[in-house]
Amino acid sequence: MARLRKDWPSVAEFARMEASPSFRAPCQVVGGVTVFCEPATWPKTRDLERLASGPWRVAVGIHPSRAEAMTSDDWVRFGSILGSPRVRALGEVGLDFLREPCKRSVQQPTLRQTLAFASCRKPVVLHLRGSPSKELATEPHRLALAEAKKFCGRQQPFHIHCCSFGFAQMSEWMREFPNTCFGYTGPSLNSKQVSGLRCLWLTEPNRLLLETDTPYLRSGVDNSGCNLPSCLGGVATYIGGVQRVKPARLLQETLKTGERFYSAEVR
Ligand SMILES: [Zn+2]
Numbered sequence: 001m002a003r004l005r006k007d008w009p010s011v012a013e014f015a016r017m018e019a020s021p022s023f024r025a026p027c028q029v030v031g032g033v034t035v036f037c038e039p040a041t042w043p044k045t046r047d048l049e050r051l052a053s054g055p056w057r058v059a060v061g062i063h064p065s066r067a068e069a070m071t072s073d074d075w076v077r078f079g080s081i082l083g084s085p086r087v088r089a090l091g092e093v094g095l096d097f098l099r100e101p102c103k104r105s106v107q108q109p110t111l112r113q114t115l116a117f118a119s120c121r122k123p124v125v126l127h128l129r130g131s132p133s134k135e136l137a138t139e140p141h142r143l144a145l146a147e148a149k150k151f152c153g154r155q156q157p158f159h160i161h162c163c164s165f166g167f168a169q170m171s172e173w174m175r176e177f178p179n180t181c182f183g184y185t186g187p188s189l190n191s192k193q194v195s196g197l198r199c200l201w202l203t204e205p206n207r208l209l210l211e212t213d214t215p216y217l218r219s220g221v222d223n224s225g226c227n228l229p230s231c232l233g234g235v236a237t238y239i240g241g242v243q244r245v246k247p248a249r250l251l252q253e254t255l256k257t258g259e260r261f262y263s264a265e266v267r
Contacts, residue, residue, distance in 0.1 A: 002250045012124045015141060015147060017118055023209065024259075025254075026233055026247075026248070027230065027232045027233030027236065027247075027251055029054025029229040029230060029232065029240035030074075030255070031054065031056055031057075031088065031258075032055070032056060032057070032229060032258075033056075033057045033058075033059055033088070033258075033262060034051065034056055034057070034059070035059045035060075035061065035091060035092055035127075036058065036059070036060050036061070036064075037042070037059070037060070037061035037062060037063040037066070037092040037093070038063055038066050038072045039062070039066060039069065039070065039077070039093065041079075042060055042066065042077065042078070042081055043058065043060070043081070045080075045081070045084065048081075048084055048086035048087065049086060050181075051086075052087070052088070057088040057089065057262045057263075058086060058087050058088055058089075058107045059087070059088065059089035059090065059092070059123075059125055060078070060079060060081050060082055060087050060089075060090065060091075060112070060164055061089075061090055061091040061092045061093045061226060062078065062092075062093055062114050063092050063093075063094075063111060063127065064093075064094050064095055064096040064101060064102060064107045064110070064111070064127060065096065065101035065102060065112075066102075067102040067106045067107045068103070068106050069196070074114070074192050076119070078114075079117060082117050082122075087122070088122060088123075089122050089123040089124070089125055089129075089159070089262065090114070090117060090118055090119075090122055090124045090125070091123070091124055091125020091126065091159065091161070092125045092126070092127040092161060093110075093111055093114045093125070093126065093127065094111060094113070094126045094127035094128050094129075094140065094144060094161075095107050095108065095111060095127075095129070095140035095143060095144055096127065096128075096129045097129060097130055097131040097137075097140055097205040098129035098130060098131060098134065099129070100131075108143060108147070111143075111144065111147055112147050112150075112151070115147055115150075115152060116151055118151055118152050118156060120153050120156050120157070121153075121158040121232060122157075123137065123158065123159050123181075123261060123262065124148075124152070124156065124157070124159070124214055125158075125159045125161050125222055126144060126158055126159065126160050126161060126222075127161055127162065128144055128160065128164075129139055129164070130138040130164065136164050136165060136166045136169070137163060137165065137169070138165045138166070138169065139164060141169045141172075145172065145173060145176060148177065148206055149174070149176060152177070154176070154178070155169055155178075155179055156177055156179065157177075157179040157181070157261065158173070158177050158179070158180040158181070158259070159180075159181050159182075159183055159209060160173070160180060160181070160183060161211060162181045162183060162185055162211060162213060163182040163183055163184055163196075163199070163200075164185070164196050165182070165196065165199055166195035166196055166198075166199060167195055167198055167199050167202070168195075169265040170199045170202075170203075172184070179266065180207070181207050181208065181209050181257060181261050182199075182200075182203050182208060182209065183208075183209040183210070183211040184200055184203075184208070184209075184211060184235070184239055185210075185211045185212060185213050185235055199235040200239065200242050200243070201242055201243055202220070205245075205250070205253035205254060205257060206253075206256075206257055206260075207257065208239075208250075208253075208254050208257060209238065209254060209257060209258055209261070210235050210236060210250075210251070210254050210258075211231050211235070212227050212232060212235060213227065213231055213232050214227050214228055214229055214231075215227050215228070231253070233247065233251070236248075236250045236251045236254075
């Protein structure tokens, strides 16, 4: 999964780049989700066919860091792009109380307004980050779940991106929305986030998605090098280490999960 800007290399170019040696584990990038969640980067209708071709899926959203900048024209444009069958998912949307790029008082109504566009036919990719004093995303979880219950049906597929839920949060979310998958990157969690690591350990392959968040998060647990789709091998090594599963097997199983989650329409 990658979040892109217009002036950066294309998805295909990113996919061809090699990960840094410290985080290079065998893996072949065969597709993924490209995320456009800043109004300035939303694709034009004429570009969607190219962007959504082959194994790449397109998601369009409003990142919490852009909540304050939304204009009424942006909302009209958002509804129109999202209506395209080429756009496979709504996201990223969410709440970021860690960096707090926009006031919380703006982030929450923007999330609410965005979720009003949700449809069971398209997964919603949620970005939820807790405040620096809290280990996990407890408060964003509580607020986002309350909003999701107002606007989304029980069958709504959710992708909790770069997940930092604890066990209680994961269970509560799954109870309300059983079609949820949990995405992890190498540095999603650190060794001190025991509840989060326990969650990762318990996440079954049919609910697990591997992410790099290219090009935002730096690669790997050693925080070195540039983050690229080819770092997925390293992500699989890290997560496989937590789950005691061989990276190759994890890559195979999570590929199936990603294909199912982002290909089939949920009815
Ligand atoms: Zn994010």
